[in-house]
Amino acid sequence: MEKNHLLLTIVTPEKTVISEKPVESVTIPAFGGEMGVLPGHASFVVQLVEGILHYKDGHHKEVFAVLNGFAEIHKDKVMVLAESAELSKEVDEERARQAYQKAKEILVLRPADLDLDEAGAALRRAAVRMKVAEFRRKHKPQ
Numbered sequence: 001m002e003k004n005h006l007l008l009t010i011v012t013p014e015k016t017v018i019s020e021k022p023v024e025s026v027t028i029p030a031f032g033g034e035m036g037v038l039p040g041h042a043s044f045v046v047q048l049v050e051g052i053l054h055y056k057d058g059h060h061k062e063v064f065a066v067l068n069g070f071a072e073i074h075k076d077k078v079m080v081l082a083e084s085a086e087l088s089k090e091v092d093e094e095r096a097r098q099a100y101q102k103a104k105e106i107l108v109l110r111p112a113d114l115d116l117d118e119a120g121a122a123l124r125r126a127a128v129r130m131k132v133a134e135f136r137r138k139h140k141p142q
């Protein structure tokens with residue numbers, strides 16, 4: 001591995017999404033805000049929230065919708081352990097829009113059996129998927 005690269009690994013309970021891919025930089029949705037990681041970063045463990053993870057590999061930028069978990073940065077390796085990680089091209093924008101609308105309606109109606117934490121998380125997950133799909137649409141090769 002070149003000194004100006006990180007090795008990125010993304011793992012979910014279902015599969016290894018990426019295994020030790022050399023990248024120039026990674027931005028992760030950390031609890032408390034986005035966290036950028038470059039080669040030489042100090043060792044760190046951080047909790048992830050629903051958000052967008054992206055990495056840069058040369059002129060190529062890839063984007064994932066990430067749902068909760070943890071990330072460890074150690075010796076130019078970034079290990080992401082997430083509940084879910086969906087590549088932008090895997091996200092169905094219309095389905096994400098429908099899930100967002102449904103979650104909003106449930107929050108407005110507030111049925112008696114509503115779990116506010118679960119409903120809020122569903123809304124945030126759908127919002128992240130919509131952002132990832134929007135990124136893909138805006139950065140689609142012409």
